[in-house]
Amino acid sequence: xxxxxxxxxxxxxxxxxxxxxxxxxxxxxxxxxxxxxxxxxxxxxxxxxxxxxxxxxxxxxxxxxxxxxxxxxxxxxxxxx
Numbered sequence: 001x002x003x004x005x006x007x008x009x010x011x012x013x014x015x016x017x018x019x020x021x022x023x024x025x026x027x028x029x030x031x032x033x034x035x036x037x038x039x040x041x042x043x044x045x046x047x048x049x050x051x052x053x054x055x056x057x058x059x060x061x062x063x064x065x066x067x068x069x070x071x072x073x074x075x076x077x078x079x080x081x
Contacts, residue, residue: 016044016059017066024070037067 027033041063
């Protein structure tokens with residue numbers, strides 16, 4: 001658990017993960033969650049590429065992973081309710 005927290009505190013992984021979770025929570029199906037989080041991650045990384053000349057695939061994957069986890073939470077909530 002400490003390794004995960006340490007990883008999320010590196011760079012801006014936590015911000016990417018939180019954005020992905022929010023996107024996943026407002027998605028109504030799996031493909032929407034994947035597409036929306038991929039587009040948001042791509043836009044954020046394009047901005048990073050423009051300003052710092054560096055594309056970070058880890059940030060991209062953390063955002064998409066957060067979107068999938070957020071959609072999983074949304075699905076669980078919708079099943080329970």
